[in-house]
Amino acid sequence: SHGSDEQIVRRCADMLADAVRKEDPETVAAVILEPCLSSGGVIIPPLGWLERVRDICDELDVLMIADEVITGFGRTGKWFAVEHEAVVPDLMSVAKGITSGYIPLSASIARGRLAEVFTEDSHEENVHPNTYCGHPVACAAALANIAILEREGLIENSARMGERLQQAIERRVGGLPIVGEVRSRGLLLAVDLVDPQRKDQPLARELVASLNMIAWERGVIPFARGSVLRLAPPLCIDAGQVDELAGLACESIEALQDQVSAARRDRVAVAAARS
Ligand SMILES: Cc1ncc(COP(=O)(O)O)c(C=O)c1O
Known part of the structure; x- marks a missing residue:
């Protein structure tokens, strides 16, 4: 046995905080994680884990990135898997479920203070360009898909x-x-x-x-x-x-x-x- 949920969360949180401290938090940009591991074997962390990760990221001033490529848009029974703990990550990566896979689309969702760096009137080379960025047909498919997810509950x-x-x-x-x-x-x-x-x-x-x-x-x-x-x-x-x-x-x-x-x-x- 790996212990109770509380023990698992505490042990893993200590390991995470130690790892960031060992590297020097000044040099760590972000902690990136899947709220539930999918390809890793559908490992579902106990509730409480994401809250601890959020606390550690706040305490050490590193960003928290949730990879919701599989879990986003309803797969886990909430719009996003981080909502099972009411945790707000700094960035989320989303894809598959955003169009239910009918048309390929991925997106990065950022909190205001991060999104504001990429202003529309920016003249800096701070936006990584991407051939298929903002594809209007894919975006229309996503909007239609999201409307169906909402309408049909x-x-x-x-x-x-x-x-x-x-x-x-x-x-x-x-x-x-x-x-x-x-x-x-x-x-x-x-x-x-x-x-x-x-x-x-x-x-x-x-x-x-x-x-x-x-x-x-x-x-x-x-x-x-x-x-x-x-x-x-x-x-x-x-x-x-x-x-x-x-x-x-x-x-x-x-x-x-x-x-x-x-x-x-x-x-x-x-x-x-x-x-
Ligand atoms: C959780 C998760 N993140 C990211 C990816 C990869 O995304 P991409 O194909 O856009 O690189 C996958 C692919 O299945 C995934 O399951």
Whole structure:
């Protein structure tokens, strides 16, 4: 065990503050972090962590940058994942969800005191130019997308459907030997897969990755890598679709469990025959 949430937050906050102090805060421009790690294995920090990071950044006078490329625009059940703690970062990077991916667009969102540096009448070379900056069609797509998110209450839906998905999966496969933690925030969900004999160890990567095809054959497109199966369905998913998704994802995990159990029985039988 890594300790209670409070202990984890305190320990990691101390490590962060020490690291910045060791480098000399004068030389550190910013702390950049994902509010929930996505590609890193859907690691969801305990609530309280972002507030501590904000405090440390204020105390040491370094900027706080939240990478909300995956989490922004409703994925975690709030418009932005930092809102789970009412934390305001100095900068946010956003992309995918800003247009729901229909047209490529990314953006940097800055607090006033930072945005003011890039004034419209500036004659300094202080703006990094970018070929596709401010593309009007992409921006129009983002505005249309945001209007739909608002009109159809899709952020709220993400929170409610995420909860439903978590519960359905937890209830059905939470007790299986190869299943560790089922964790989620909104519609960003991960099932941790573990070695059934040593549950503090991950399940073999090739077994985890095999879930991609097992699920695909049943009509689900998950992303299984490392030690986690990830699900991130569209924010417009409804209750019936959540139940169907949970059913098929669980069926896939059960199929893998059967395979792992059968392989173990075979190994035990071979070992018994040898002795
Ligand atoms: C959290 C996060 N930040 C940044 C990126 C990369 O963004 P870009 O492709 O614009 O470099 C990704 C890509 O998936 C991401 O998941």
